[in-house]
Amino acid sequence: MTVENSLKLQFLNIAKPLVKNYVPRRYIFFIDVCIAFIAAQSAFFLINSATGGQTPILTFTWPLFAIVGIQALYFIILKSYFGVVRYSSFKDVITQLKVTALSVVTILVINRIYYLTLNEKLILDSGVIIFGFITFSLLFFFRLLVKRTYQSLNARKNSSNAYILGTDRADIAIGEGIISEHSGPFNILGFINLNDKKMLNRIHNLPIYSISQLKDANDIAAKSIIVSDETLQQIKSRNNSILAELLDLKLKIYKFPKIENYDSKTSFNSLKEIKIEDLLQRSPIKLNNLKLSALYKDKIILVTGAAGSIGSEIVKQLAPFAPKKIILLDQAETPLHSIALYLDKNCPQLNYEKVIANVRSKKRLRDVYATHHPQIVFHGAAYKHVPMMEANPIESLSVNFHGTRNLAELSTEFQIERFVFVSTDKAVNPTNIMGASKRAAEIFIQSLAKLNPETTFITTRFGNVLGSNGSVIPHFKKQIQEGGPVTVTHPDITRYFMTIDEACQLVLEAGGMGNGGEIYVFDMGSPIKIINLAHHMIRLTGLIPNKDIAIQFTGLRPGEKLFEELLADKETTLPTHHEKIMIAQATHMYDISQDSQLSELLKYVKQNNISDALKLLKRLVPEYQPIDLVDFKFSRSNPSSQKRTPYTEAYQKISEKS
Numbered sequence: 087m088t089v090e091n092s093l094k095l096q097f098l099n100i101a102k103p104l105v106k107n108y109v110p111r112r113y114i115f116f117i118d119v120c121i122a123f124i125a126a127q128s129a130f131f132l133i134n135s136a137t138g139g140q141t142p143i144l145t146f147t148w149p150l151f152a153i154v155g156i157q158a159l160y161f162i163i164l165k166s167y168f169g170v171v172r173y174s175s176f177k178d179v180i181t182q183l184k185v186t187a188l189s190v191v192t193i194l195v196i197n198r199i200y201y202l203t204l205n206e207k208l209i210l211d212s213g214v215i216i217f218g219f220i221t222f223s224l225l226f227f228f229r230l231l232v233k234r235t236y237q238s239l240n241a242r243k244n245s246s247n248a249y250i251l252g253t254d255r256a257d258i259a260i261g262e263g264i265i266s267e268h269s270g271p272f273n274i275l276g277f278i279n280l281n282d283k284k285m286l287n288r289i290h291n292l293p294i295y296s297i298s299q300l301k302d303a304n305d306i307a308a309k310s311i312i313v314s315d316e317t318l319q320q321i322k323s324r325n326n327s328i329l330a331e332l333l334d335l336k337l338k339i340y341k342f343p344k345i346e347n348y349d350s351k352t353s354f355n356s357l358k359e360i361k362i363e364d365l366l367q368r369s370p371i372k373l374n375n376l377k378l379s380a381l382y383k384d385k386i387i388l389v390t391g392a393a394g395s396i397g398s399e400i401v402k403q404l405a406p407f408a409p410k411k412i413i414l415l416d417q418a419e420t421p422l423h424s425i426a427l428y429l430d431k432n433c434p435q436l437n438y439e440k441v442i443a444n445v446r447s448k449k450r451l452r453d454v455y456a457t458h459h460p461q462i463v464f465h466g467a468a469y470k471h472v473p474m475m476e477a478n479p480i481e482s483l484s485v486n487f488h489g490t491r492n493l494a495e496l497s498t499e500f501q502i503e504r505f506v507f508v509s510t511d512k513a514v515n516p517t518n519i520m521g522a523s524k525r526a527a528e529i530f531i532q533s534l535a536k537l538n539p540e541t542t543f544i545t546t547r548f549g550n551v552l553g554s555n556g557s558v559i560p561h562f563k564k565q566i567q568e569g570g571p572v573t574v575t576h577p578d579i580t581r582y583f584m585t586i587d588e589a590c591q592l593v594l595e596a597g598g599m600g601n602g603g604e605i606y607v608f609d610m611g612s613p614i615k616i617i618n619l620a621h622h623m624i625r626l627t628g629l630i631p632n633k634d635i636a637i638q639f640t641g642l643r644p645g646e647k648l649f650e651e652l653l654a655d656k657e658t659t660l661p662t663h664h665e666k667i668m669i670a671q672a673t674h675m676y677d678i679s680q681d682s683q684l685s686e687l688l689k690y691v692k693q694n695n696i697s698d699a700l701k702l703l704k705r706l707v708p709e710y711q712p713i714d715l716v717d718f719k720f721s722r723s724n725p726s727s728q729k730r731t732p733y734t735e736a737y738q739k740i741s742e743k744s
Contacts, residue, residue, distance in 0.1 A: 114167040115158075121224045122157040126150050129217035133210050149208035153217060156196075157189045164188075182225045190218035248272040248310035248340075251328070252280055252317040253294060260314055260342055261290055271357070275308050280321070280328060297331055311339045312357065329360075333625035362552070362559060362623050381462075381598045382407040385503075388460035389414060390445055390493065391467030393421035395551065396508060399590040400464050401425065405433040412438045413458050416467065417445075445489030448496070455500045464597070465493050466508040468524070475520040476644040483691045483699060486523035491530050491688065498538040505541055506597040507531050509605070511549040511582065515709045517647050522703055522710045528605060529706065530684050535603030546596045547670065548608040549582035551589050558616065562623050571636035572620045579648055580613040596667050605670040613649070680706060 130145045161167055166181045193214045197207045209217070250261045257277065264272050276293040278300070287294055300306055311332055313321075318341065321328055332339060339360040382404060389404075391397035392414035398421075401412055416422045419442060426440055439458065443450045445467045468486050469475055475482035490507060497505045509528055512521030528545050535543040552559055558581075565572045589608070596606040617637070624631045631637055642648065683706045690699035704710055 122154045125220040129213045133213040160185045186222040247308035250277045251313040256314045314342045384410045385461045386411045388463045393418045397466040398425045399586045415441045448492040463505045473643040479519045482519045482523045487526045490527035507545045509547045525707045542602040545605040571638045609666040
């Protein structure tokens with residue numbers, strides 16, 4: 087079977103399990119036998135007319151019933167009446183052709199034997215051919231009539247007009263599948279050519295349009311576009327603007343799942359509107375599942391921040407590797423309960439423990455280590471909201487630095503096999519307290535890696551995660567739902583993005599690499615302008631930016647960068663065996679003189695001494711430059727956006743003295 091036929095059959099079979107009300111098979115068999123009877127009567131009438139014999143309208147002779155009986159026998163053998171008539175496809179046409187052809191051949195053979203023995207025939211051989219032609223034609227037209235009648239009565243009742251984006255085999259199969267499911271939510275009007283060229287050809291007798299034709303049309307007949315996952319990936323790999331152009335035309339875009347995910351439960355009624363994550367997601371990640379399974383199988387794994395967006399996704403992705411137990415540690419009670427409910431429903435075989443604890447309490451953490459004896463630790467607990475941490479610098483240092491230090495020291499004390507620290511790209515040349523606190527934690531992790539080779543310390547670093555708690559996408563969605571305006575801090579601000587599942591997959595992969603002390607950075611692709619992100623999200627709702635939904639610029643917030651550092655820079659990274667994971671070469675080296683600074687920083691954090699803590703943090707992380715001291719043209723033109731915080735004033739004094 088060819089790939090194209092396989093695709094067609096998968097799509098056509100989607101609808102069949104959904105059918106609840108259909109004519110019983112015995113009735114279809116009876117109708118097919120009646121059709122064979124009419125065809126036989128017609129054949130005898132035509133043969134008698136041609137030979138000059140008597141031409142009665144109805145003939146009730148045993149040869150006629152013998153011919154009809156042979157045809158009925160093949161109906162039963164090939165089960166040609168088993169299909170649902172209103173969903174008849176090319177496969178059903180071939181079955182009817184087989185039935186008729188076998189009947190004709192059988193009758194001809196019987197005719198020959200009958201003639202050799204009794205010098206008579208059931209019917210002239212030409213009559214047999216006529217019978218076969220009429221039978222097949224009537225069977226075909228009966229199914230076509232039922233199919234078209236059902237389509238006329240039901241297809242337009244609750245369906246919306248739609249186009250299929252693309253003309254590849256998968257796109258054609260989608261079209262055929264939707265056309266066959268006549269009571270579905272879509273009525274296909276045609277296909278859209280990705281090359282934007284006018285084509286005279288037709289697919290399934292439907293026209294092929296170009297983007298230009300849709301733009302030039304006064305009134306677009308369809309309001310929806312259906313795109314396969316394969317076509318979507320093809321468009322994104324070419325950096326094509328087709329989707330943006332279609333969104334500008336106020337067309338809703340629906341995504342069909344990957345071919346390998348089709349099953350009998352898949353329905354065209356369940357197609358989902360495309361999300362911003364679908365537009366930004368890159369090529370799939372290939373993981374070394376055998377290696378990861380050997381690393382995590384039957385292990386006791388501690389995940390801190392397990393109720394957060396990153397931590398919970400790490401837990402979900404660890405589950406298939408069958409760990410002995412996962413310890414879910416978080417200080418947030420309700421979110422921790424939510425992830426537990428998810429695991430009970432979707433991973434009933436997983437053994438896990440819920441632990442309420444604060445990473446700042448070393449005594450509480452020691453009890454957790456002593457009770458559960460974890461072998462691998464994924465540390466994702468952190469404060470990450472940049473503006474909020476600017477106003478609360480000690481809290482940022484207390485959780486991001488002190489909390490990480492507590493966990494890392496206990497990991498050496500209890501001889502943990504691997505400790506994976508989830509850091510951030512904001513630790514690179516930090517301009518905010520959140521990034522600087524993470525960088526201080528990275529330095530401490532490197533110090534332990536040098537002194538404690540028994541535990542493999544790994545640091546992973548990546549940028550913004552699409553849809554994570556507190557990220558820009560949920561914020562924009564809420565603003566759009568409220569009718570706007572959508573607020574963007576700066577027209578030129580850019581960020582690196584990856585999806586939650588992609589980030590966590592790379593964390594698991596990096597967790598199995600290295601000898602200890604390495605800082606792994608992820609290939610985040612190309613930076614995305616936040617203003618473009620806002621435009622896309624507004625268009626996805628069928629609205630027009632700055633017409634239906636206003637966009638306002640509010641100015642950079644305290645500690646916020648205009649441009650994030652490019653983590654995948656080949657000059658500052660070394661490659662690994664995974665194409666999307668690199669070692670940060672510039673930050674790999676650790677200076678032993680930093681030990682005393684790290685201990686002193688911890689002392690100031692415990693004393694709640696903001697001024698001395700920031701002073702020492704500047705010495706420990708010399709590249710730390712708060713954003714308030716950096717002159718941006720846009721910020722200068724909006725003085726009201728330059729908010730001062732207690733820590734920036736303290737830092738200003740420190741900077742002036744130095």
